[in-house]
Amino acid sequence: MKNLSVKNTFWAIIACLLWATAFTGIKVGLKYSAPLSFAGFRFMISGLLLLPFTGKLSNYFLVIKNNYKLIFILSMFSTFIIYSLFYTGISMLDGSLAAILIGSSPLITAIGAHYFMEDDKMNWQKIISLFIGLVGISIIAISRKPWQMNGRAEFFGVILLLTSTTSGTIGNIIVAKNRDVMKPLIFTSAQLFIGGFFILLLSIPIEGFPKIITDIEFYVALIWLAFISASAFAIWFNLLNKPEVKVSDLNLWKFIIPVFGAILAWIILPNENPELYPVIGMFCVAIAIILYNYFNNKNSLLK
Secondary structure (H helix, E strand, O other), X not given: OOOOOHHHHHHHHHHHHHHHOXXXXXXXXXXOOOHHHHHHHHHHHHHHHHHHHOOOHHHHHHHHHHOHHHHHHHHHHHHHHHHHHHXXXXXOOOHHHHHHHHOOHHHHHHHHHHHHXXXXXXXXXXXXXXXXXXXXXXXXXXXXXXXXXXXXXXXXXXXXXXXXXXXXXXXXXXXXXXXXXXXXXXXXXXXXHHHHHHHHHHHHHHHOOOOOOOOHHHHHHHHHHHHHHHHHHHHHHHHHOOOOOOHHHXXXXXXXXXXXXXXXXXXXXXXXXXXXXXXXXXXXXXXXXXXXXXXXXXXXXHO
């Protein structure tokens, strides 16, 4: 099994660092806006930001016409489902905890890739890594005291975020299994806009029509988050489109998202401070991903 090249690793890290800044931006935006309408506008703007980089507009719509079923399915799993649940879940949790939980993504992705990708199977070393990571997630969940009233709300938020992560895994696998027809920039732009549009539609019966917001802080957060989505998704889909890149290997780099996301939340957001159990859980998840990478490198050298 080939490891990620230096170039692919660099871009994977850049995408993950961009995503790590999202947690703090989301918490800022949610001070002014309901979660679903905020998410809907974010991803619609993201899709539009990529439009100038996709080439001729006629070709853009031709690709969408020829692949509309695939793009629609991708928009459901990679944007609509994942971020509808994510924004609802994160509104129940603090930014650092949400960042840590998203760190379960490489673990869930490894399981999904094992069952749906022929060249991306698990072995006993990977299972050990997964077990350690799941222990970390359990520590985080139990630390929120789900048997208490507030704890139940936060525990429900944990479930929503884990389900959201599973949807993202499915989206990654869809991209990898359709490399032969993928046009990364066009697919990214279209699925972000379509997914965002459906999130906005969903928000109306649940949250009511969006209100006019005049505070500049909200729009700074919205534009930054839209830029993050446009750039990080474009990078990620381009990497998944490469035949030499394994879904599980690429997603290993997401271990830096909870680390940097939590640190940024603790630094920037008021009333968010490091707590013992979430930190322990974070280290368990990070150790799991590091071990996974170590075993993968070791097996590659033995072949």
